[in-house]
Amino acid sequence: MRNLIILFLIFIIPSKALGLIEVDITRGNLNPxxxxxxxxxxxxxSKKNFEKTLKKKDIGSEISKVxxxxxxxxxxFNPLDKNAFLQAPDIAHLKPRFEDWNLIKAQALITGxxxxxxxxxxxxxxxxxxxAGKEMMALAFTTVPNNWRRVGHIITDxxxxxxxxxxxxxxxxxxxxxxEGPKTKRIKKLAIMDQDGANNKFLxxxxxxVLTPRFNPTSQMVTxxxxxxxxPRVYLLDIETGIQEVVGDFPGMTxxxxxxxxGKKIIMSFAKDGNxxxxxxxxxxxxxxxxxxxxSIDTSPSYSPDGKFICFNSDRSGYQQIYVMKxxxxxxxxxxxxxxxxxxxxxxxxxxxxxxTKLHKGKFYIGVMxxxxxxxxxxxxxxxxxxxxxxxxxxxxIFYRETKTNDKGEGFSAKLWSIDLTGYNERLVDTPTDASxxxxxxxxxx
Amino acid sequence: xKKLVIRNIDQGAxxxxxxxxxxxxxxxxxxxxxxxxxTSKKSTGQMQGDVYTGTDTVEYLASGVPDRVFFAxxxxxxxxxxxxxxxxQAAWLRKNSDITIVLEGHADERGTREYNLALGExxxxxxxxxxxxxxxxxxxxxxxxxxxxxxxxxxxxPLAWSKNRRSVTVKAN
Numbered sequence: 288m289r290n291l292i293i294l295f296l297i298f299i300i301p302s303k304a305l306g307l308i309e310v311d312i313t314r315g316n317l318n319p320x321x322x323x324x325x326x327x328x329x330x331x332x333s334k335k336n337f338e339k340t341l342k343k344k345d346i347g348s349e350i351s352k353v354x355x356x357x358x359x360x361x362x363x364f365n366p367l368d369k370n371a372f373l374q375a376p377d378i379a380h381l382k383p384r385f386e387d388w389n390l391i392k393a394q395a396l397i398t399g400x401x402x403x404x405x406x407x408x409x410x411x412x413x414x415x416x417x418x419a420g421k422e423m424m425a426l427a428f429t430t431v432p433n434n435w436r437r438v439g440h441i442i443t444d445x446x447x448x449x450x451x452x453x454x455x456x457x458x459x460x461x462x463x464x465x466x467e468g469p470k471t472k473r474i475k476k477l478a479i480m481d482q483d484g485a486n487n488k489f490l491x492x493x494x495x496x497v498l499t500p501r502f503n504p505t506s507q508m509v510t511x512x513x514x515x516x517x518x519p520r521v522y523l524l525d526i527e528t529g530i531q532e533v534v535g536d537f538p539g540m541t542x543x544x545x546x547x548x549x550g551k552k553i554i555m556s557f558a559k560d561g562n563x564x565x566x567x568x569x570x571x572x573x574x575x576x577x578x579x580x581x582x583s584i585d586t587s588p589s590y591s592p593d594g595k596f597i598c599f600n601s602d603r604s605g606y607q608q609i610y611v612m613k614x615x616x617x618x619x620x621x622x623x624x625x626x627x628x629x630x631x632x633x634x635x636x637x638x639x640x641x642x643x644t645k646l647h648k649g650k651f652y653i654g655v656m657x658x659x660x661x662x663x664x665x666x667x668x669x670x671x672x673x674x675x676x677x678x679x680x681x682x683x684x685i686f687y688r689e690t691k692t693n694d695k696g697e698g699f700s701a702k703l704w705s706i707d708l709t710g711y712n713e714r715l716v717d718t719p720t721d722a723s724x725x726x727x728x729x730x731x732x733x
Numbered sequence: 734x735k736k737l738v739i740r741n742i743d744q745g746a747x748x749x750x751x752x753x754x755x756x757x758x759x760x761x762x763x764x765x766x767x768x769x770x771x772t773s774k775k776s777t778g779q780m781q782g783d784v785y786t787g788t789d790t791v792e793y794l795a796s797g798v799p800d801r802v803f804f805a806x807x808x809x810x811x812x813x814x815x816x817x818x819x820x821x822q823a824a825w826l827r828k829n830s831d832i833t834i835v836l837e838g839h840a841d842e843r844g845t846r847e848y849n850l851a852l853g854e855x856x857x858x859x860x861x862x863x864x865x866x867x868x869x870x871x872x873x874x875x876x877x878x879x880x881x882x883x884x885x886x887x888x889x890x891p892l893a894w895s896k897n898r899r900s901v902t903v904k905a906n
Contacts, residue, residue, distance in 0.1 A: 556850075563854065587847045602848075630848050649843075674846065696887030696888050696893070723846075
């Protein structure tokens with residue numbers, strides 16, 4: 288192992304071209320890596336079969352489009368125009384003519400092959416380093432044909448991991464609140480979609496107000512706030528079965544729910560007599576524990592990934608600030624000391640950072656700080672934005688942004704946006720309706 | 734406690750300022766109503782500090798009994814005017830002892846959703862506590878926070894926000 292590392296270093300120091308390509312994701316990437324995604328080749332018979340079952344003319348080409356869009360959205364890659372490709376997909380997959388790919392300035396190449404095997408979808412792909420003229424990775428998957436988009440996401444995750452050295456975040460879903468109607472009578476529904484906006488599905492009908500859905504990091508469960516029967520309470524929803532239940536038996540509003548990293552507890556606020564404190568409920572034995580006990584507002588709790596600490600929002604100093612405590616509620620420490628108000632702290636899945644919303648001089652910011660409050664970095668400024676949620680690899684944040692209305696109250700919209708931890712690559716996330724309160728799932732496959 | 738003292742001083746100063754300005758405001762407000770052309774300066778006559786003092790959005794539980802009270806940004810302290818409104822509500826509730834109410838607490842759009850839910854609850858409870866000191870039993874009052882989810886004014890300006898920072902008393906039966 289040690290020899291391998293040394294060898295790698297020797298290759299990389301004299302000339303980068305000699306080592307295999309890699310992508311640095313720790314800085315804002317202003318020179319995304321030129322990558323060619325060759326359409327996955329497919330034999331005529333498989334093509335006909337899948338055209339019947341999936342209503343897609345060329346599923347190989349569709350999968351490559353999913354990969355291409357993912358790579359482009361990451362901001363780290365620049366997928367090249369397919370019209371410039373010289374080599375046919377099936378031949379390229381066997382053995383690329385690297386000079387041809389070099390000619391169009393591709394540094395990496397993805398090729399692949401799709402086949403119908405017993406009515407299943409079999410996809411193999413290869414990642415090539417064009418400059419070094421070497422294969423970097425080769426993998427094959429077999430799955431039900433309906434999973435074809437997921438195959439595209441999984442391939443992207445593998446490529447991303449191979450080239451950046453970190454896990455990807457493409458085979459994931461986003462749960463959020465879909466919004467419609469005038470600001471004063473907004474209709475809100477739970478909705479879920481793939482990370483790239485495909486397969487959007489509404490999970491509630493909009494009869495009651497729903498807010499702040501959050502994924503269980505270990506399963507397809509969701510916790511959220513519903514105003515069912517005008518009683519705002521935290522609910523638990525199984526998105527596979529649609530079964531939902533109220534969490535705990537509290538004589539008042541429960542809100543701001545999140546799962547513990549092991550998925551076994553829900554942490555949330557309970558408001559009574561003008562005071563909000565933080566509680567947990569164990570989902571197995573239903574035991575409720577009071578974590579904070581202070582006459583101020585304590586809300587927006589979020590666990591550290593090891594479950595040992597909780598960051599939360601409190602106005603015990605007079606204004607909204609971010610605090611960290613041990614998971615039993617001891618050792619409460621304020622960590623935000625900059626100018627302005629701080630809210631919605633969320634602990635990064637990598638453990639090293641806390642993302643937050645900040646309000647300062649009438650502007651809202653999404654930012655990150657270290658878990659001791661040092662190194663505050665603001666990523667984006669706007670009229671209104673809040674509620675960041677981390678991608679499972681801790682590299683991207685998704686949040687929502689609202690626009691200012693004019694004096695007649697016109698021009699309101701709420702949309703999801705994503706931004707890299709570096710502050711670069713800010714992007715609108717397409718949703719069929721207005722949207723807010725996004726929450727990013729863990730990787731569906733590992 | 735320290736916070737409360739500071740606030741009282743602020744309010745005293747504001748009240749004096751208000752006395753001086755009140756007449757001016759009344760005249761200005763009348764002008765605006767008559768002319769009905771200037772919309773941009775409308776806000777000046779309807780706020781004290783940043784607490785809404787107008788009546789545009791107010792409804793009445795009974796003749797002379799306004800249904801809502803307003804708050805300063807991030808605050809749940811009842812103003813003098815709010816306390817007067819709540820005393821009227823308490824008197825009306827004492828006269829109509831079969832009526833139960835919901836206090837709906839609200840916040841403006843300039844805060845994070847979860848904090849605003851807590852703030853709305855705190856505001857509604859400030860109103861509840863005051864009604865209770867005027868003899869209204871707590872079992873006639875329930876509290877419901879909407880946070881920033883149900884604004885009355887959809888504008889993104891200080892006047893609209895001041896109308897939305899409110900606790901509204903709603904008949905429950």
